[in-house]
Amino acid sequence: MFKNITVSTFDFITSGKEILSLELKNLKHLHQCINQNFQKAGEILLNCSGKIVTMGVGKSGHIAKKLAATFSSTGNPSFFIHPNEASHGDLGMLSSGDIIIAFSKSGESNEIIILISFIKHLNIPYICITENPLSTVAKSANAVICIHKTQEAFNLDAPTTSTTAALIIGDALAISLSRAKNFNVKDFSFFHPGGLLGKKLLMRVHDIMRAKNKIPIVNWTCSIFNAIIEIAKKNFGTVVVLNDHKKILGIFTSKILVNLSKSDLDFKHTSINTVMTSEFKIINPNILVSEALEEMKFSNVKFLLVAINNYLLGIIRMRDILHIGIS
Secondary structure: OOOOOOHHHOOHHHHHHHHHHHHHHHHHHHHHHOOHHHHHHHHHHHOOOOOEEEEEOOHHHHHHHHHHHHHHHOOOOEEEOOHHHHOOOHHHHOOOOOEEEEEOOOOOOHHHHHHHHHHHHOOOOEEEEEOOOOOHHHHOOOEEEEOOOOOOOOOOOOOOHHHHHHHHHHHHHHHHHHHHOOOOHHHHHHOOOOOHHHHHHHOEHHHHOEEHHHOOEEEOOOEHHHHHHHHHHHOOOEEEEEOOOOEEEEEEEHHHHHHHOOOOOOOOOOEHHHOOEOOOOEEOOOOEHHHHHHHHHHHOOOEEEEEEOOEEEEEEEHHHHHHOOOO
């Protein structure tokens, strides 16, 4: 059992910096791995008509899982399969057109070795990422990316620097493949609809606007008093005024109401069209929310009326856009 020591007797800062320096030093050689073997692996993946299947055991398995996610999110459908599970039926997940990337530090992982003959039988190419290009796993591979042996950050040889190196090479392969396919920011956002980038590039005004049935709407002949009642009913501080053809004529805001409260106007017998303003901005419902926000900032307004051919559909407010994280 490890020995308990008090926090004050150990310098975590110095230790952390030493480990970081050691890892950085050992990772400097990685550019040597980007060679013709890397080129060959990239070309194999570029011709993949199915899915990219990653596999590995132990820490290599964790790296393989992460890279499957990276490939998928950058436009290359991928999934991780555990070698043990593969030998007990999960080989059925593989299909013609797939390509396997096997991660094995030693290249002698028995769990992967026993799968090689079956992978060859299925005529599925595989790429090996390893420290040992002469290993059993590497010898049968269609392409081998050799990560030269690194010094682990822990003197017990626990995988540390080596797994980081494998991750970096895997990232380089995944991103290079996406570049080769001209995968762009819009494509990326399509696979990340829940993220901020996805919202900025995919979310339209109609997705978050306040629908017209939730907005105070009155005819141009309506009295100020009845317009105020509509504001109270809908709990919304802007009234949209329509003409007899149901088209937008103007707006009546809480700011106008505050100013009118200082006057002696008869609210019950004064028509809304005499005090409304015709200064308002309209936006199409299919415009991106990010563009709507830019329009508000440029025009120095807090909301936009959403309409087509001057027929009201709703209202989009700056506060609603900021609330979902777009700024």
